[in-house]
Amino acid sequence: MRDNREWMYNRLEGKFLSPTFAHKVGEFIAFATTQDNVVLDGMMKCPCAKCRNIPYQDIDNVKEHLYKSGFKPNYFQWVYHGELRFLKNSQSAGSTSTEDASNPYISMVQDAFAQEGHLEDIEEEPHPTFKKFFHMLKAAQEPLYDGSKLSLLAAAARLANIKCEYNIPIKGVDDVASLMRDMCPDESKMSDSFSKTKKLLAGLELPHQRIHVCPNGCMLFWKEHKDLKECLYCKGSRYKTIMENGNNSPHSVLIYLPIGPRLQRLYATKSTAEKMRWHHDNPRAHGLMSHPSDGEAWKHLDKEYESFAVEPRNVRLGLCTDGFSPFGKTGRQYSCWSVILTPYNLPPSLCMKKTFYVSKFDNSRSKKPKRESGCVLATSY
Template identity: 30%
Template sequence: MDKSWIYSSRLSNAYDEGVNAFLEFAQTNNPKLDVIPFPFVNYINLCHHSIDNVRYHLFAHDFDENSKIWSFHGEKQPKSDSRCPNNSIPPNAIYTKDMLHDAFKYVDKEPDSLKSLLEECDKPLYGQFGWSDASFDALLSVLKDILPSNNTIPSSIYESKKLLKGVGLQCEKIHACENDCVLFWKENKDACQCPTSGTSCWKKNTKNVPSKVLWYFPIIPRFRRMFSMPQIAHDLTWHAQGRVNNGKLTNPRDTLSWKLVDNTWKEFGQEKRNLRLALSADGINPHKSLSSKHSCWPVILITYNLPPYLCMSRNFMMLTLLISVPNQPVKDIDDYLAPLIEDLKLLWETGVKTFDSYKKEYFNLKVVLL
């Protein structure tokens, strides 16, 4: 509940009406409520009083003006959804401070003590980015000794990284010809010279240092991971969930290319979980330097199945290739796209077995690049 109207009403000599409206709001949201958190400036919702007592103190003193949204007054909170900011619990509803309700009875007569407690709530437990690998190893060693002998806690940071390797983002480093002729990949994987220009794959006067490197982040395991999270798996069928077809172009779902896929390849269109993708590529100068002689070309996939507020969000803009070349690749970009194209062809022609964690079933996932 936004209480800015209470302040404005006070300025217009109608403060009493604002207070009564607030208390009526608190009672309406919970008719059985006998006491409510005390919004007096020195107590900021950390003790409970009867509504009459709250009314008296609010007339005699004031609200806490740092709190712009009312919470903890019996009103029902919406379900939290970190992906959609319009449907999330107000940021002022900090549950750490809610724990101080029980502690407040010990500082009821000492507001300064309450202030100290609140300040402690906001302090970080430790300084970030100051923990060395050696000290973390020492901590793991101590924890392993403290816990029962059959514990499975990693004994070092190296073991921890091995344990988490399976959930990390996979990356393939593929060497490329200095002249952008071919990738040293698949049949050319073990070649030391470009089969087209005869150029060495290594930098001049160096050993085992590639001339150019393409970074490829495989898309198939990442698509599978999207369906491994129930909420995201559900969101990936948003385009088919009772949308009104009013003949207007309001979403990629309404485009001719989407409808062409559905009508031409009906089996593909009938599976609502099949993905429709867009691809974007552009060059950037690293380190914010426009005069740099080096450029990076990220190649990004967008999943159009998702709701609009997720479709173009950073979490779902999938970096697939990072082409690092001195100059823009122009027509030679086809060579660099080869690993991505191979996976896209597999996902279009054959598909891959994928587990839908929302429906708790396996299905054959296919994709199309619109």
Template identity: 25%
Template sequence: MIEDLEDFLKHQPKILESLVDGSKKLLYPGCNDQFTRLSRTLKLCKLKMKNGWTDKSFTKMLKLLADILPPNNEFPISTYEAKKILCPMSMNVKKIHACINDCVLFCHEYEHLQTCPKCRASRYKREGNYSSSVDKKGLLRREVRNLRLGLCADGMNLYRTLSSQHSTWPVLLTIYNLPPWLCMKRKYIMLTLLIPGPKEPGNNIDIYLQPLIEDLKLLWDKGERVHDAFSQTDFTLRAMIFCTISDFPGYGNLSGYTIKRAKACPICEDATIDLRLNNCKKNVYMGHRTFLPLNHPYRKRKKSFHGTVETRVARLPLTGSEVLECVKDIDVVLGKLYKNPTPNSIWKKKSIFWDPPYWEHLQVRHCLDFMHIEKNVCESLVGTLLNIPGKSKDGMKARLDMQEMGIRVELAPQQSGKRAYLSPACYTLSRKEKSAFVSVYLV
């Protein structure tokens, strides 16, 4: 292991010294020369990986082994300590204070200020720790070894409750140079930002992304001189954000697009075909047939689709340069205390991602996390099939809206005295069928 890493670590003597020291340090005084701290830790970590041990169980086993060995042994007593022995390479964490109202970060020219230069809020007097923890990673052009990074962001509750009183936002970078079965492994994912607080940053997330974007711009313009251990050559490594990955609300925060109301589709934009449901009180989007071939039979089925024949075709998505023309003049003051006027366009801000010079030339800039879409669709289907209260999409309001639209007339509510009766649909299951469905679903 030391021989393989020696060429790679020759520019980092402290890391190499730590590994060499671990390979020579005996596990306990008087033991066999083969029982070194590094070798025994490496063998146990291999067993942990092959047998799928959890970190918690592995820590308990390490503590037990440390108690069994003679006193003054060098055996690690936790999973964290074992990983530090095997992987002494780590990145420093820089904590940057943020204004409680998301106005600015206390860095650069604001580094020594005690109050926010915009809202005058105290830098330190706050209900919790709203500092932003930044991991700075040193490191596209035509060099195939340059890094293509995917930026992932989403809110989560650290306290495992469904309460909306807390929302911590991690911002991760994944390396898309790696094959699919590796790029999503934990050790290849970099935590670049951690934004804690009682509420999500929303559109003000650009304030917290500033240090990361600055580093990425530097890595694109100047790059970092690194050593290629395989070819034994030095080269300038550059990096770029390949795309962002988030759920749909996060899409709106990162891109600056308005993802609610009538024009919620970021691809169709002004050409979005929407319909307001009077009973369900929500917007639905009925223009999906525009994506079908012109000779597709669904285009002529009036009764199934709002009683109209579809002759339109879907418009092409705007290019990055065209989107930049739409947002370049939007002037928005970020921060919770500032109420910006409602923009005339469907874009609510110019995202900070437009700062890197390559962003407007990317064909796809923002991607949706398929896991969220798959989960929500699955929940809706299962809830409708089993008629789960609060989860089913089939109800009195939905039937009344379909009646107003003139589609699925056989499903219109039937009035019987003072009560309304909903006719069974093709997906309505009996009690026996529901039991059979659940039994298969659970298996």
């Protein structure tokens, strides 16, 4: 049974800060900072009435915010700061289960949707915009089966991560998922195929476009050419077969990943938002080249576009490309051109990590040589 916490909403004595409140805030900070996964990179969720447990702040700012604004309403149970949460079971009164509010998968969902909430907070049918959020939140909170340490979302995310990490074929993942399902009790919610796992994780994915491609790689059926049935150059058919119901199967598809939402996600995620301002917030010794922002090209861009340079959250990107033949010296006229896009806002230790840069390939059968290119791009969001 937790202590009486009426002090949380008795911040002032007259016009001055209550000594009891100040002392108890110190105890709250001390408790929270000892809990696993509450403090990340020296920062924790701020429970003040303005921040409402959404942004992460450093410890001193959290204390200052609480002194100025007090706690958010009805935050008697510190679920975002390490306390166990008791979930209501609508099927049987008095039946409870516990969940650690520092569950990283719940934080992942809240970061992805930039929302805060809990299942028991829903008193009526949510707006369609938020249905996906609450569906993902439910998957992050509910265990696979009674007594399981994994939630449905945790199992699906780890299975998908294993597939990507070791490049396992879909058939192999289907077999692994089927084995896991057979190993779980009958009441388990574990999916038995990769397609069902993907459906569960679809709420977290960033937008992408599927663009049909000429079978010989001549052109994309995109924009003003999106309704064409054959290639303008080689006259090759766009589709393998043409069905009466319109469900035509294309010869080839390019999956286009827009970069804008991916850059925005870097600012929506607590662990990287601060690091995306590293180039601006971390002064370095004059005359030393330790980051692209120390170079003449960066400084020239700042002078040419002063209004862009004053906003530290504007994104600087480095693009480079070079070609290679995947078939060695077999004589085939075919080459791949890797395109690597690097966010230069990040510190040197992070910007070249695979997690943050975007790598794409341009496949070409052209005999014309292409030159390697490198440049600095900038974009604002």
